[in-house]
Amino acid sequence: MPESDQRLFFLLQQAAHRLRVAADRRCLAAAGITTAQLGALFAVREGGLTQRDLAARLGQRESAVTAMVTRLVEARLVAKQPHPREHRAVVLQLTAAGEEALTRVAPEIEEFNAQLRAVLGEAGFRQTAEAVGKLAREEW
Structure with missing residues (x-):
């Protein structure tokens, strides 16, 4: 197996960490969120979305999402509303403050993507986005 094949996982992990x-x-500087x-x-x-739906969407354990939702509710970025059909479940809703946080962080996301385009080129950016999207959807 070529060394480049052996290093791909390590390089993806390293790049993901540095980018995150x-x-x-x-994001913290712009809107106080991670x-x-x-x-x-x-x-x-x-x-x-319920918390269970959110965990599935994010690919995280429900316990981790419960803690995150608690922080988002305490920060008044998300509100919990009674579920219309399931008496023990709640539906999560974005608050006005949550919407404002997304508005404040938008220029940072745009700048970050511009920097990625500068490194990868427009075609490379699109190809990388497609490839990473496939990896994110793959069942491992």
Whole structure:
């Protein structure tokens, strides 16, 4: 097996870590949220999600999402509403403050993507986005 094949996983892991640290720093400065919280806010914005749905959408354990939702509710970025059909479940809703956080972080996301395009080129950016999307959807 070529060394480059053996190193691919390590390189993906290293790149993901460095990108997440840089993006977290920007998101925290712009809106006081992490990239993990940003992903949750984007998902909640789509509407109708329970915590279980959010965990599935994010590919995380329910216990981790419960803790994140608690922080988002305490920060008043997300609200819990009674589920219309399941008496023990709640539906998550983005608050006005949550929407404002997404508005504040949008320029940072645009700048981050511009920097990625500068490194990868437009065609490379699109190809990488497609490839990483496939990896994210793959059942391992």
